Amino acid sequence: MSKRTNNIYAACVLLLFLIPNVYAIIKGKESFPFTPAPMFGHYIGDKSNFYDFVFIAEGEAGKKPVLPQHAEHKNRLAIKRFFFDRVYGSVEKNSPLWNNEEDSKQEFEQRLSQFFKVYFKGLETSGFDRIRLVVKQYNKEYKETGSHTVGTFDLVTKHFTQEWHKNQ
Secondary structure (H helix, E strand, C coil), X not given: CCHHHHHHHHHHHHHHHHHHHHXXXXXXXXXXXXXXXXXXXXXXXXXCCEEEEEEEEEECCEEEEECCCECCECCHHHHHHHHHHHHHCCCCCCCCCCCCCCCCHHHHHHHHHHHHHHHCCCCCCCCCCEEEEEEEEECCCXXXXXXXXXXXXXXXXXXXXXXXXXXX
């Protein structure tokens, strides 16, 4: 191959990686692999908060923490990462890794209903009629600083109802 052909190939490869990144920068939204953010890296400062989701089955049988089950997400951490990234969304305003800024209450409830229908399909439900979704907040020492109920999934109607910031 000639030097000119090599330069053309090099320019094509460079553009192949550069154009999607420029698009992500201009649009202001990022997604893997076109992002400068490390896979699970983020800045942790003195006032950084951490969040955890708790799914609680409730009914005549009492209350019991439960975990969603799905063949693609076999462990607790994988499910929580998937849920936070693809279903629930970022708690940070204008997060570059979340694409639903115009989300309505109805769209949110529909998305959560679909998640619960699929991920809790195999849950033993005798004695339970709902699953409550709670978000817990922790400080950098991992001490709980607050929690709130996001909403409840009715196991009979298969519908999620948002109950934002209901005290525990």
